[in-house]
Amino acid sequence: MHWIILPVILPAMLAPILGFVMRHDISLARVASIAGTATLVAIAVGLTMLASDGETHVYRLGDWPAPFGIVLVLDRLSAMMVMLTSLLALVVLIHAVVTGWDARGRHFHALFQFQLMGICGAFLTGDVFNLFVFFEVLLIASYGLMIHAGGRERMQAGLQYVVMNLAGSTLFLFALGTLYASTGTLNIADLAAKVPTIPADEAALVRVAAILLMVVFAVKAALFPVQFWLPATYANAPAPVAALFAIMTKVGAYAIIRVHTLAFGPGTPGTDGLAASWLFPAAIVTIAVGAFGVLGAKRLMPLIAFSIVGSMGTLLVAVAAFSPTAMTAALYYMLHSTFAAAGLFLMADLVVSRRNGDLLRTQAPTIQNGLFAALFFGAAIAMAGMPPLSGFLGKLLILDSLRDPGTIAWAWTAILAGSLLTIVGFARAGSTLFWKSTSVPVASAESEVTDMPEPASQPATAMEIAPTMAAIALLIGLSVFAGPVSNYLEGTSAQLFDRAGYISAVLGPEGEG
Amino acid sequence: MSESSHFLFLIALLPFIGALLPGLMIRAGRTACAVFTAVPTALALILLMMLAPAVMRGEVVQAEIEWLPQLGLSASFFLDGLGLLFATMILGVGLLITLYARFYLSGDDPMGQFYTYLLLFQGAMLGIVISGNILLLLIFWELTSLSSFLLIGYWKHLPEGRQGARMALAVTGAGGLAMIGGMLILGDIVGSYELVDILAAGDAIRASEWYLPALILILLGAFTKSAQFPFHFWLPHAMAAPTPVSAYLHSATMVKAGIFLMARMWPVLSGTDAWFYIVATTGLVTMVLGAVIALFKDDLKALLAFSTVSHLGLLTMLLGFGTQAAAVAAVFHIINHLTFKAALFMTAGIVDHETHTRDIKRLGGLRHLMPITFVIGTVTALSMAGIPFFNGFLSKEMMLEEASHTKWLGSYYVIPVFATLGALLSVAYSYRFIVHVFLGPERDDYPHKPHDPPFGMWAAPALLAVLVLVIGIMPVLAEAVVTVAANAVTGADLHPHLKIWHGVTPALYMSVFAIIGGGVLLAVHAPLQRFWNAAPRPEAKEIFEWLVDSVAGLSRRITDISHNGAISRYLAIFVVTSVAVGAAAFFGSGLAAPTRGLLSVPPVIAVGWFMLIVATVSVVMMHHSRFRALVLIGVIGLTISAGFVYLSAPDLALTQISVETVTIMLLLLALHFLPKSTPKESPLGLKIRDGVIAVLAGAGVAGLAYAFMLRDIGTISDFHIANSYEGGGGTNVVNVILVDFRGYDTYGEIIVLGIAGLIIYAVMHALLDGPASRRLRNVDYSQDRSRDRHPLMMVVVTRVLMPLAAMVGLYIFLRGHNEPGGGFVAGLVIAIALLMQYMASGFAWTQARQRIQYHAMIGTGVVIAGLTGIGSWLFGSPFLTSSYTYIHLPPIEEFEVATAMLFDLGVFLTVLGAVMLMLYSLSRIARYAGETVNLEPMDYDPAKTGSGDREEA
DSSP states (O other), X not given: OGGGGHHHHHHHHHHHIXXXXXXXXXXXXXXHHHHHHHHHHXXXXXXXXXXXXXXOEEEEGGGOOTTTSOEEEEOHHHHHHHHHHHHHHHHHHHHHHHTTGGGGSSOHHHHHHHHHHHHHHHHHBOBHHHHHHHHHHHHHHHHHHHTTTOOHHHHHHHHHHHHHHHHHHHHHHHHHHXXXXXXXXXXXXXXXXXXXXXXXXXXXXXXXXXXXXXXXXXXXXXXXXXOTHHHHHHHHSOXXXXXXXXXXXXXXXXXXXXXXXXXXXXXXXXXXXXXXXXXXXXXXXXXXXXXXXXXXXXXXXXXHHHHHHXXXXXXXXXXXXXXXXXXXXXXXXXXXXXXHHHHHHHHHHHHHTTTTSSBXXXXXXXXXXXXXXXXXXXXXXXXXXXXXSHHHHHHHHHHHHOOOTTXXXXXXXXXXXXXXXXXXHHHHHHIIIIIGGGGOOXXXXXXXXXXXXXXXOSOOOHHHHHHHHHHHHHHHHHHHTHHHHHHHHHHHHHHHTOHHHHHHHHHOGGGOO | OXXXXXXXXXXHHHHHHHTHHHHHHGGGXXXXXXXXXXXXXXXXXXXXXXXXXXXXXXXXXXXEEEEETTTTEEEEEEEOHHHHHHHHHHHHHHHHHHHHHHHHSOTTSOHHHHHHHHHHHHHHXXXXXXXXXXXXXXXXXXXXXXXXXXXXXXXXXXXHHHHHHHHHHHHHHHHHHHHHHHHHHHHHHHTOOBHHHHHTTHHHHHHSTTHHHHHHHHHHHHHHHTTOTTSTTHHHHGGGSOHHHHHIIIIISTTHHHHHHHHHTHXXXXXXXHHIIIIIHHHHHHHHHHHHHHHXXXXXXXXXXXXXXXXXXXXXXXXHHOOHHHHHHHHHHHHXXXXXXXXXXXXXXXXXXXXXXXXXXGOOOTTTTSHHHHHHHHHHHHHHXXXXXXXXXXXXXXXXXXXXXXXXXTBSSHHHHHHHHHHHHHHHHHHHHHHHHTSSOOOSOXXXXXXXXXXXXXXXXXXXXXXXXXXXXXXXXGHHHHHHHHHHXXXXXXXXXXXXXXXXXXXXXXXXXXXXXXXXXXXXXXXXXXXXXXXXXXXXXXXXXXXXXXXXXXXXXXXXXXXXXXXXXXHHHHHXXXXXXXXXXXXXXXXXXXXXXXXXXXXXXXHHHHHHHHHHHHXXXXXXXXXXXXXXXXXXXXXXXXXXXXXXXXXXXXXXXHHHHHHHHHHHHHHTTSOSBOOOOOOHHHHHHHHHHHHHHHHHHHHHHHHHHTOOOOOTHHHHHHHHHHHHSOSOHHHHIIIIITXXXXXXXXXXXXXXXXXXXXXXXXXXXXXXXHHHHXXXXXXXXXXXXXXXXXXXXXXXXXXXXXXXXXXXXXXXXXXXXXXXXXXXXXXXXXXXXXXXXXXXXXXTTOOOOHHHHHXXXXXXXXXXXXXXXXXXXXXXXXXXXXXXXXXXXXXXXXXXXXXXHHHHHHHHHHHHHHHHHHHHHHHHTTOOEESSSSSSOTTSTTOOOOEEO
16 A cells, blocks of 8 residues: 555655756646646545545555554544645645746745655654654755745745754754653654553653653644744745645644644553643643734734734644544644635735735725735635634634633633634734725835835736635635534544554554553 | 425525625626615515414424534524514515615715625524524624624725724624623533524523523623623714615614524523623613713714614613513514614615715704605604604503513612603604704705605615504504514513503603603703713723724734744743753653663763863854854864764764764855854843753753663664664664665655755855845955965865775765665765865866766655665565665675665765755855856966966956
8 A cells, every 4th residue: 555655755756856857947847746736635535535434554664563664654634634735735836836936936846845745744654753854854845935035034034934943853853862762662653552651650751752742843833932933934935835834833733633642642641631731821822922913913924924823822722632522623623724824825925916015004905906805804704713614613613622611711711812803903904905995096105125026916817816715615615514524523533542543553453552 | 394494594595695696797787786686685585484474373493404513513593483573674674775775875886795795794694593503693693793894894995984894893703702602601501502402491501500601601792792881882883884784784683683692592591680680781771871872963873873772772671671571572672673763774874865964963954855754754763752653652661661660679760760761862862863854944055955865765764664653553463473573582472462552551651751851851952962062971982992902002012022033032932941841741750760870981981071061162152253163063073973983883973974074164165155253242141041041951951861871771773683684684773774674764864955955056046146146246255365275285185085085985885784884974975075176176167077967966866765665666565665685796795785775875866966066056156256266276286387377257
């Protein structure tokens, strides 16, 4: 069953060809890149169908038995994440191609494919050290994409991004060292088998490893207090790249979900509850940081970036419950918030490229003001969690699943108040951008010195709008088919909490216990 | 589920599907647009009427489709008397408003958009009243907030419209969010979100300890939506919307959503003290306050808006009483208020449309100029005043009757007195509407000469005025509808009798007093208004705007201060967090007993250790001089390599040395284009802070390492050592791990290296295409440049070393599988050999003498590694499965060939390519910075006498 590794190998083989053979012809690179990504979607569909029977499929690299070699593990969760990645990538890639973003710097498509390789690899791996490797791949590729097309502010923000994340990687190594020193293994299933055997009063080292790993993942997931890098990074990245980055924070969330549920989750005397005790308050503060950021934003791109911070907070509040129902809710919200964030960035790109920068100040209306306003409205209500889009359902699911008397007041207040601030923030921004502008008949040519290209006055073509519409359409689909989707997710979270099933699938039946 | 109950889905969907039509049909003209807006509404109304007979018989029509069973959310619809009443009102008034708006909107207004929003709203509102699931109700509830936002902001160029829209969204949105909480609690108590189950569980809900929080949260939703004090302030500002919107949303339907909800939940939530005191008191206060303010408003729409607030208060109060008779009165007043208030708004819209002003002070004497409007306005205003034979009288009498015997905190006077006061004020502003607008002398200073509007515009209010009179004179006609709705609210089987004359009751006295008192109040209106205007009072809008602005300002400050872009602070927070949570986790448990003792410290180790510390401290002290810092970092690296050698890790040592060499060389080259010293920027305090953090983190890592070096644990590497030769075909277990056991990791890492090469190349291009290239061109490096840039000795030595180095590289590569070495180190060694040539003779000179493209080299390396992995698929094995064999080629001894070596070749090529691409990028920058290209390998060549520097720029 080589299908499982294809989401890694396909982009990994395509990328060097794109970067080294096709680098002189952008059209050729575009065709190849889009075709590759479309194939990736097809593969992801196949894998999701494969995984939907509830079985955990294991791919042993080099034919070495686990835990000694590296394994890839395909279960419902990893299949779903690969699916999410590939769909998002296709939407974003088409946007980048039709708006010409890909031609504004070198090696966009090669880096894009390497990025996909890194993300898919991280979702599929069953080994924490291999997870580190793929974190590196996706970090370095994302740095390349982030500074694509250059510019002073972008380079500065890029430096911040890469320094913070390299610091995270360094800590990752420390954590892995500690983990190996306390358990003697790096395979997730093997960890899941060994960590529970560590007595509660001798678990100091493995506890340190677990919590340091969480800090590492939190850096990726933009959790307070290590979220500082995100707003400037996303706000200054090329818009399609920022849209793709919607999945990057989810990599962090995924890692927490995977590792801290299986290896350090319920049933481990030494580490159970450790992650949650930090994750919960941090996520609550993250919601607040995001909400304040949205309401206080001076520019559109940071506003969207902060709304992502807030959504990560909401997501991780649910994760912190480490219960199957809350996990189902969290996963649903994860699907939703990925497309909502992408839709917002893509939409913002259409507007900002026709405006003088993204400063939230009154300017003459852009061409197609009404259309952009409608797109913004759609994407914003999705992000703010208003009906009829899936954000509202996701929020209801999360609220409904968090009923622990000790935390309910905090969680509900944070989520609901955060939503309110977000709604008000988006309403103010939209009102300035799309409504107030109509009261300005002539352009107040107060041009800001930014790295944005000169505003184009051409109307957006159908192809340029299509990716944004596709993102919103996916949200509508997620909302209409909430029932079937949640069925899949319920199975996913049941599978996630079935530690014994995972262990026996990876290590064989004798590996249990 | 009967066949016809499926109509409920259609009814709910029709407005949303219909919302697509106006935007398109506007292309066929304004009338077509209006007609096609009316079609879905009318269809829905017809379907509703098909269901009406069953509901009037007392049945409940239900239909359900599963949606999100995990949550308990279903697309479930529920039509009983209350729902039928509201649905009819929504669709009926919707039709009238569609007609009215066709004539009201001017040619400049985008009509298609207007009707689209209107239908969206209609769908949302309709959804609320026929939802059979309270989560579904919440969805529609929020949708009304959103569509109302769009409608209020319809005239987007007007600041009042934008502010009003945002205010309405913020207030009703906040209420909606609170209600989410309330509904979720309710669902938890009952165990279901289905309305049927909830309505049946009243006792359990009232007995629950969560009753009060649920009640408060749900009421917050209802009060904000229905503009109850202190949330009433958004409604008047929503009047910035076009008048059809005000008539539809902000008097007839949306603001009644809160009332509807309280009525819907009446059987479940009412009947407790909490309910009575919260709901009835809020209603009473709102009723009086709204009426007082209405009396002094000069803007016609503002007057009507506050009157609406007041009447909503009245309805709230009636529901708050919690008695069945009061509920009947509330239902009846809902109908009556709808008829007169919608008509009044339309009348105000007509006056505005015709005279171009809504300011009462500039109006008066319109009765002759606009007789039809006058009649409609008068009939409906008298109903609002509660004059007999108009329908408003009937329900107001019922209200006063209920008020007259309701006790509030032990007093029988509070409620009757205030209710009468409210009624009196209501009479006064109703009179004012008639007298100051239509009566009085005709004026000659109207902004626009008024006359009656076309039939299409007055038809809708006229129809409502007729209803006002019909119900007012023959209330028995409304009895059936009121009965079935009231039964739905109370859950009882009531048979109320609506009649004009109830005999001489306290209510009659109160009513008469109100009607007379209202007249008196109008007579002294002018001086009262002067007094009112002079009196200071809080302006809700300003308070609200101040609140939002200050929260936004605070948010901005918090955000700016915390996300100030200072990377050193971000890192400090990161490190402190890691240390803190690590320490907390560590001290939350204990350690296993140590299994190893400490070793003695041999002198050589002590020396190395001391050197390491000295070098590290020196870096910290001298980092301002970048060159020195680099050299010191090199020292640290070499010491660590020595440590690896001492600890019997030759592979690590080799790798460390070669990486160290290449990195330092590249950094030195890069330093050429950078300032040579780091400016002193940090104040002492910051240095101390960072120092403390660094020491803490270092101590943490050291402690951790100490803790685990004392403890043995069984690891998976035992397997690696045991299987390296048998399974991997190599005796160097480190290499076998790298290319076989964990070849997949290596595959990932070489890709990282390759990407890094690409990025450096891309950044270099971005740099040279951007403004930085100008700066580069203007940098003057001449003063610190050596005269002999390509010295003879270095050229000669590196040439001699070149084949040797290549040989060593090849050797290291080939022996890698069994002895220390491998593709990674080999790549670096060859790279060093090449680097030396470039340093000796200049990049361009060297470059001209080789044909390899570094891009291709990286690409080929990655592809070879990948293909090696894929190759194993052909043999039915997973990715990167290795195999090996022994080959005997005659003059050479038998040697081993492993597929892993092919993989290692990929590693080799990628490493070499990446390093060289970095070098290439640096040299491109150097060219931009004005470095000259030499034609000769060395600056002074003794073989060619007389030739000095031959350079071209």
